[in-house]
Amino acid sequence: MGLLNGKIALVTGIANKNSIAYGIAQAFKREGAKLILTYANEKIGKKIDPIAKELEALDCLEMDVSSDTAIDKTFERIAQITDRIDIVVHSIAFAPAEEFKRPTLYTSREGFKIAMDISVYSLIALTQRAIKLMEGTSGAFLTLSYYGAEKVVPRYNVMGIAKAALESTVRYLAYDLGKKGHRINAISAGPVKTLAARAISGFHLLMKHTMEVSPLGRGIDILDVGNAAVFLCSDWAKNITGEVLHVDAGYHVMGVMDKEDSR
Numbered sequence: 619m620g621l622l623n624g625k626i627a628l629v630t631g632i633a634n635k636n637s638i639a640y641g642i643a644q645a646f647k648r649e650g651a652k653l654i655l656t657y658a659n660e661k662i663g664k665k666i667d668p669i670a671k672e673l674e675a676l677d678c679l680e681m682d683v684s685s686d687t688a689i690d691k692t693f694e695r696i697a698q699i700t701d702r703i704d705i706v707v708h709s710i711a712f713a714p715a716e717e718f719k720r721p722t723l724y725t726s727r728e729g730f731k732i733a734m735d736i737s738v739y740s741l742i743a744l745t746q747r748a749i750k751l752m753e754g755t756s757g758a759f760l761t762l763s764y765y766g767a768e769k770v771v772p773r774y775n776v777m778g779i780a781k782a783a784l785e786s787t788v789r790y791l792a793y794d795l796g797k798k799g800h801r802i803n804a805i806s807a808g809p810v811k812t813l814a815a816r817a818i819s820g821f822h823l824l825m826k827h828t829m830e831v832s833p834l835g836r837g838i839d840i841l842d843v844g845n846a847a848v849f850l851c852s853d854w855a856k857n858i859t860g861e862v863l864h865v866d867a868g869y870h871v872m873g874v875m876d877k878e879d880s881r
């Protein structure tokens with residue numbers, strides 16, 4: 619029996635088959651969930667159409683999270699497709715490319731605003747709309763974070779600040795949502811080569827380093843995140859909320875990085 623049998627999941631953030639959200643959607647489908655997908659704009663929409671077909675999604679809708687009007691319009695469409703959502707996956711982040719090229723010290727006001735708006739506020743905006751379709755159910759929300767929220771990861775810059783705010787948002791929303799019987803958690807994923815990751819200069823070195831020094835001595839893939847997402851969004855995790863679960867081959871537990879590993 620699938621762990622998500624009978625559940626309807628809204629999955630945002632698939633840009634292509636490398637996207638973390640694609641790994642999550644695949645795992646959700648395997649576990650019996652029905653999917654509704656959203657994408658940022660028309661250009662991406664054309665690319666994910668075949669993915670939506672492959673995943674047998676109930677629908678695949680455009681939703682630019684920088685606009686309240688666009689979010690409302692999409693949720694109106696969703697309400698026509700289903701009277702209930704059980705799961706929402708927020709797998710969205712963005713900061714202008716130049717913010718990864720100069721030191722955090724020189725972050726622009728506009729770059730900061732955009733990063734916080736798209737990568738953090740959008741979680742609140744989606745949650746506000748989704749709970750209207752969760753009345754009488756125990757909804758589960760999930761977002762994606764990264765270790766740069768906790769420690770300095772050179773060149774992750776304003777996105778590290780945004781991820782720290784995102785993890786805090788998860789805790790505050792857990793408090794508000796708990797009263798309604800809903801849960802919200804984050805997965806802090808290890809580095810994965812995706813479109814968003816390509817914006818960060820030296821990303822391949824970051825991946826190599828993580829693989830070399832993590833306790834398990836390897837990297838992770840999008841299905842690892844998907845499998846953890848299944849658990850967090852299933853009824854097996856009914857008393858887990860406000861949590862940040864690391865899916866990073868253990869990298870976050872390391873203090874001193876031992877490059878001369880003699881294990």
Ligand SMILES: NC(=O)c1ccc[n+]([C@@H]2O[C@H](COP(=O)([O-])OP(=O)(O)OC[C@H]3O[C@@H](n4cnc5c(N)ncnc54)[C@H](O)[C@@H]3O)[C@@H](O)[C@H]2O)c1
Nearest residue numbers: 631633637638658682683710711762764809810812813814
């Ligand atoms: N790749 C990694 O190494 C890594 C590690 C930890 C966490 N994450 C996080 O995982 C999440 C997914 O990123 P990914 O790595 O799969 O990359 P990705 O590029 O595949 O996904 C990012 C998604 O955000 C969407 N997006 C950007 N602006 C948007 C907007 N205005 N409206 C709607 N959607 C918008 C993009 O269209 C894209 O689908 C992000 O929150 C990212 O920070 C990534």
